[in-house]
Amino acid sequence: MQTYEIKKDIYWVGAVDWGIRDFHGYSTYAGSTYNAYLMLDEKVVLFDTVKKEFKSDLLHRIRSIIDPEKIDYIVVNHVEMDHSGSLPEIIDIIKPEKIICSTMGEKNLKAHFHREDWPYHVVKTGDSISCGKRTIQFIETRMLHWPDSMFSYIPEEKLLISSDAFGQHLATSQRFDDEVNETVLMYQAQKYYANIITLYSPQVRKLLKSVKDMGIEIDMIAPDHGIIWRKDPMKILNAYEDWSHHRGCKKALVIYDTMWHSTEMMAKAVADGIESQGVNVQLIDLSVNHRSDVMTEVIDSKGICLGSPTLNNGLLPRMAGFLMYMKGLRPTNKYGAAFGSYGWSGESVKLLNKAMEEMKFEIIHEGIRVKYVPDHDTLKLCNELGKKMGEMVKAGCERE
Template structure:
């Protein structure tokens, strides 16, 4: 990919990582981008870099616009190494006059790269610096999603360079929101939020309120991953408001694994009961469903129901995996229940229910366990459980 002009004298100079498939355990089916932005002004400024392995793309794109050695400032909105990994190489080549970051950003840069000799310029929240015709306002966004995170807002263009907020892991040749399929775009944005920012939803709410109160005239949002928002700002801001409020709809996700299909039979029967109540259902067998796709479906679901047979006096490892992952992301306001088959000891329900209680799920029913293969009457009980959960969902909305 070559440099792309996004506004007068402002360019995307990042890298497209077409083949990335895993990001810290987050499944990525269509790659990602590492977005870097170059502002040509009296002080030529580069906002964020790319991961180390993609630095040649960044340098190639920079050279299509300007000799990199003419860059005056480098701004580090976020130190995570997919955005700062090229710094060591760039600092040697460019020798910028200033390396601009937050106070926590400087601390993180020192801890990652151990370079006391870099020309750090620490900026405070809402501090503004001049680039010439343009000015940049820095907005601290601590824990969205690292302590060092900040936004850069260029008032003259209404451009918000938003670090890891409002992004998607999605490799595309297109650079703007209005150039891609809208349904796919929002699906990628939802997956990104569910797996990276859900834990920080209260902070997202505060940030959205703060941006609204500040009166910033935002005309374009340029995140560090995915496409640039220029036509659908209202859509992504409304989505973040909804997701951060953890609003739910009449939807249930059934997360399960099975050994000899007994637990799967129970899952299907529970789904049948939910369907009778008009509830939208997602059946997610952990043998074929990745944890990050499950979290995406959980994002707007009111109920999550877990099923596991008993194995070695416990639950299947796949259930332990998703429960650990979900616990870390802290979904709120969910209804829960559990089910499973067993051969002789039958501890799986107890373990599942303890995990759901720890996550503060509303337990509308302690669930159903069946010895070995479920009978017709057992499956009727599972249907009734689905109906009961469906009714609870409707009462809660």
């Protein structure tokens, strides 16, 4: 089992999950990792564990460096089971002097594992603990993305162990940002933010400000998933700043589902109108695009056009499901418009507008409904709707 020394006497000892393809509704076609870190000092510290099924990977890597029973402290930055699933068995082997966690971490560990006898050591923002040559400082990051979450910062190394923040679901044999394709890395980081962190964007903004105000120097960020940032940690910090404000670039999406291609015809006309205004547009058919990949595009788009036929006085199931998923993540700072075909009742446009209003999108048009199959005049109206969206997106991006 390969280990990686990320700093002098600090090692990556986690696990690579090459086979995972779904993470509670998030498409993880690129796999993932469960990162854990081992620091050798006068006090030996293990930061987080791994998913239960990967306990052996973690132990083999630790044993290649040190006898696990020589580990003094376990830091639990995050209690979610992909990082704590193997914790009870690891504790039985290590018998640590301290299990370091936040106040909510202690509460959640007890709720998950029902162990009152573990040697909990509760910390809060501003607390620190000496391990010998190095110190660990703790920063609570509640609701990024669980109430127990926290960061561990090692000032002597300028190393931030960042729990689930700044991660990606990406399985590779490389461990660092300068070893992988940058485009792939940033896409996976954006996808991770869009599908896991978006809801907590206000907390991200506060955290980034706090880190800046505290004057924390960072030359490496080690998250609990994916690649470690050592080449340019500011790249991901700046990206989180942009994503947390839901700043849309000069880009619009036309997201649709269709029954007998009428709504698809309308979608293409809307997209053509947007493109005519010099705005980047993506035409996204929900029948062939996973909701988590669609959300990845939503996060940096300024305009969102939604199209669906009416089915049983409602929306097609894929569109209804996507709306439920998107509403839960609460993207903001978007322009919205709706369109759709119908046979005899025609509620879809009204329902799409209502959903976007609930997300506080700025609705730029009442929407376009067509009975059965659109004719040339209707498609022209769809094209005009697209042009208006393109104009709004350009103007909005210029203001930002």
